[in-house]
Amino acid sequence: MRLRTALAGAGLAGMAVVGVGVPAQAASWQPYGVYGSYKACVDAGQQYVRENFNAYKCTTAFAGYQLWLK
Numbered sequence: 001m002r003l004r005t006a007l008a009g010a011g012l013a014g015m016a017v018v019g020v021g022v023p024a025q026a027a028s029w030q031p032y033g034v035y036g037s038y039k040a041c042v043d044a045g046q047q048y049v050r051e052n053f054n055a056y057k058c059t060t061a062f063a064g065y066q067l068w069l070k
Contacts, residue, residue: 029068034061041065 032048035041038058045056045067053069060066 027070029057029070032067032069034064034066036064038065041067045069 033044035044035058041058041064042056045058048067048069049056055070057068058065059068
């Protein structure tokens with residue numbers, strides 16, 4: 001019983017060390033607005049990237065184009 005507990009503890013400690021060594025995953029895509037044209041969506045996305053975000057994408061939405069930021 002003690003051996004099993006020790007092995008489980010060592011395994012958890014090993015996983016924690018590996019987890020610390022792996023860089024954090026990037027944030028997931030977040031919706032930020034719907035634009036009437038693709039150009040307006042791209043313009044807004046480029047502005048957000050210049051200000052603070054890493055990337056943008058525009059996808060078709062029900063009422064135009066959805067801006068996604070990461």
